Amino acid sequence: MFMRGLRQTTEVDYKYWSPAETMPPSEIKRLQYNRLLEQVNYLWTKSSFYHEKWQESGFYPERLKTLEDIRYIPRLTKEEIRESQEKNPPYGMMCVPGRGPIIRIGMTSGTTGRPVLIPFTEEDYFGTYCEGHVRSAWAAGVRKEDIVHVAYGFTPFMGLASSYDSCEHLIGSLVVPGGTWDSSLRLTMIEKLGITVLMGTPTYLLHLASVAEEHGVDPRKLGVRVICTAGEPGAMSAPNTGLRLEKAWGSKIYDYSGTQETNCIAWLCEEGTGHLNEDLLYFEVLDPETNEPVEPGAPGKLVITDLVQKTHPCIRFETGDMVRGIETDTACPCGRTLSKFKGFKGRVGDIIKVRGVCVSVAGIENVIRGIEDCSDNYEYHAFKGSNGMDRIKVRIEPQKNIEAELWDNISKKVAEALHNAFMINMDVEVIPPGTLPIYKLKAKRFRDLR
Numbered sequence: 001m002f003m004r005g006l007r008q009t010t011e012v013d014y015k016y017w018s019p020a021e022t023m024p025p026s027e028i029k030r031l032q033y034n035r036l037l038e039q040v041n042y043l044w045t046k047s048s049f050y051h052e053k054w055q056e057s058g059f060y061p062e063r064l065k066t067l068e069d070i071r072y073i074p075r076l077t078k079e080e081i082r083e084s085q086e087k088n089p090p091y092g093m094m095c096v097p098g099r100g101p102i103i104r105i106g107m108t109s110g111t112t113g114r115p116v117l118i119p120f121t122e123e124d125y126f127g128t129y130c131e132g133h134v135r136s137a138w139a140a141g142v143r144k145e146d147i148v149h150v151a152y153g154f155t156p157f158m159g160l161a162s163s164y165d166s167c168e169h170l171i172g173s174l175v176v177p178g179g180t181w182d183s184s185l186r187l188t189m190i191e192k193l194g195i196t197v198l199m200g201t202p203t204y205l206l207h208l209a210s211v212a213e214e215h216g217v218d219p220r221k222l223g224v225r226v227i228c229t230a231g232e233p234g235a236m237s238a239p240n241t242g243l244r245l246e247k248a249w250g251s252k253i254y255d256y257s258g259t260q261e262t263n264c265i266a267w268l269c270e271e272g273t274g275h276l277n278e279d280l281l282y283f284e285v286l287d288p289e290t291n292e293p294v295e296p297g298a299p300g301k302l303v304i305t306d307l308v309q310k311t312h313p314c315i316r317f318e319t320g321d322m323v324r325g326i327e328t329d330t331a332c333p334c335g336r337t338l339s340k341f342k343g344f345k346g347r348v349g350d351i352i353k354v355r356g357v358c359v360s361v362a363g364i365e366n367v368i369r370g371i372e373d374c375s376d377n378y379e380y381h382a383f384k385g386s387n388g389m390d391r392i393k394v395r396i397e398p399q400k401n402i403e404a405e406l407w408d409n410i411s412k413k414v415a416e417a418l419h420n421a422f423m424i425n426m427d428v429e430v431i432p433p434g435t436l437p438i439y440k441l442k443a444k445r446f447r448d449l450r
């Protein structure tokens with residue numbers, strides 16, 4: 001059972017939030033197997049959704065002799081959850097009955113416009129989802145004395161809810177909301193209240209720093225000690241984005257990633273390594289074409305199983321994310337034994353194969369954010385060239401103080417850097433600053449026009 005404010009102490013400064021962070025890998029494996037077995041047996045008897053789905057595919061709980069036997073369980077897609085919710089609104093048949101009142105919902109916007117709702121009981125929300133999240137804030141050094149500002153829009157986005165509740169209820173910090181504030185009021189309040197920790201998307205926090213500069217305020221002098229990003233590729237997946245944030249704010253940069261459907265997946269420790277919440281979730285990296293596990297450390301698509309959550313547990317959930325891989329055999333200097341996560345490459349649909357080369361959102365972002373003359377704003381699209389070949393066009397806004405006659409040079413520089421990174425030629429267009437939209441939650445930078 002969860003306890004709010006479990007670690008509300010200023011007397012002892014624990015380095016790790018959870019004992020799971022330093023558990024020997026063999027113990028983690030045993031814990032994962034026991035939890036998986038319990039979860040599968042529980043759902044076999046309590047969930048008509050899973051019982052029917054598994055029975056149809058020939059899976060039954062006795063087949064789970066080892067952790068690897070998870071491969072016999074059919075995978076779960078977001079479309080299945082969505083269809084079930086449309087047939088049985090609002091939460092669909094995946095919501096296990098009798099777990100207590102729903103106290104929080106997440107809602108994924110998706111790209112199809114048909115939202116999926118994720119219901120949480122108190123036990124699942126505070127005990128599992130916030131437990132997954134609070135480790136990232138704790139590793140970032142957020143403590144009871146901090147004043148935290150969560151700069152997300154006020155929507156049913158789990159990143160907002162769990163940032164807020166982890167810091168307020170579990171760590172005990174003062175958390176300041178500001179969903180309707182514009183950037184200028186936000187900056188005033190950061191200074192007035194003495195905000196020490198800032199949370200938001202990398203895109204928005206870079207924008208906020210540039211607004212400060214426009215107002216003649218140096219963001220580095222505002223006293224923001226720690227920045228925690230989420231919602232799109234941050235320091236864990238696009239290191240140059242992390243460096244930009246660090247330079248703009250003069251803060252230590254942390255990043256975490258999760259799915260609304262499952263939990264916080266991974267977070268950066270103080271050594272800059274991504275660690276996975278392996279006691280709460282089971283991770284598989286699969287070849288997107290064969291659905292077979294890839295070699296340890298190799299890239300592939302991420303499939304996740306909820307080991308603990310009981311209200312709306314996702315078993316072998318296709319996240320739709322492509323990842324760089326998971327490393328299990330090397331220790332991190334921080335002392336944590338949780339496997340290392342090498343970061344996201346992008347959404348499965350956003351990774352485009354062009355003339356045999358995989359081009360990802362995080363890859364392009366990392367190149368552009370590494371070039372000083374480029375502002376933070378860019379987009380790219382794939383299209384068919386006149387000869388029928390697939391091509392990519394990248395449109396970037398330069399830094400505001402650069403004269404238009406120098407834009408050609410920037411375009412050449414970006415094209416060269418992209419060629420060095422991907423070994424294919426891309427079209428680059430430099431467009432006037434302010435042309436592209438400013439995103440506050442997740443930036444939509446890729447369009448497939450083929």
Ligand SMILES: [Zn+2]
Pocket residue numbers: 269270271272273275332333334335336
């Ligand atoms: Zn570490």
